[in-house]
Amino acid sequence: MDCLKIKDKIFTSRLITGTGKFSNYSLIKPMLENSESEMITLALRRVDFTGNTENILDYIPKTTILLPNTSGARNAQEAIKIARIARAAGCGDFIKIEIINDMKYLMPDNEETIKATEVLAKEGFIVMPYINPDLIVAKKLQLAGASAIMPLGAPIGSNRGLLTKHMIEILVENIDLPIIVDAGIGKPSHACEAMEMGVSAVLVDTAIATSEDPVAMGKAFKEAVCAGRRAYLAKLPKENKKAQASSPLTGFLRD
Ligand SMILES: CC(=O)[C@@H](O)[C@H](O)COP(=O)(O)O
Secondary structure: OOOEEEOOEEEOOOEEEEOOOOOOHHHHHHHHHHHOOOEEEEEHHHOOOOOOOOOHHHHOOOOOEEEEEOOOEOOHHHHHHHHHHHHHOOOOOEEEEOEEOOOOOOOEOHHHHHHHHHHHHHOOOEEEEEEOOOHHHHHHHHHHOOOOEEEOOOOOOOOOOOOOHHHHHHHHHHOOOOEEEEOOOOOHHHHHHHHHOOOOEEEEOHHHHOOOOHHHHHHHHHHHHHHHHHHHHHOOOOOOOOOOOOOOOOOOOOO
16 A cells, blocks of 8 residues: 555555644544545644643544644744653654744744754654755755655745745655655645655645635545645656657558
8 A cells, every 4th residue: 555654654644734724623623534634733832731722632633643843933942842842742752843033934944953853853753844945954854863854835824836846856856755745735736746746745734724615625635635646656757848649640641
């Protein structure tokens, strides 16, 4: 079976979803069922450990793997602290490192991300760093113990698709870790295109959560991810600059 492997964990779904933008948490469970997504990311700062307000964890089925993220961290030290709190709070060993200082485009700080990865991988976390795609950074993250690389397709929440397509292709060809496109995917066709390129999975939040029907959109993304993966495995034909006739240009008109 064609499964996604991150460290020693096996996933049948290649669609990771998000919790960040749901207007109503009660849509999360049916969205997960319809999309068949097995992993969901959540910002630790949105988890209410006091019991005073709504707790997002109550809306996520226990069978879904949590991917806590370090959203809100501005440097490695803050990300490390958030990751440790997430694990101590029972959110598991997965951690998506997200370190952002740039509030206009929400670009990740690649250097600080490498520092945090080194520390957290040594502590046994399954580290999935979110980066602006760069081959050298990805190589350093691999050496630092990352379990996957999560390059952005476009700025978070922009829905602009694979603006970084060619940089992601370089990662797919050269990095021996799952490459998971995270951020900017705005429609199922973007997800399908990413999968056709050979990425291992995609993470989609805004496009699902802010659609008019997040449950139906979850299914549309599931189907797009499956179609893209199938096409990748079937090996897409080469592009040509010139026309290639579909049937031979011989026959009754010329004979
Ligand atoms: C890095 C990050 O925060 C992403 O997980 C984001 O939430 C998903 O990006 P989109 O909202 O653009 O799908």
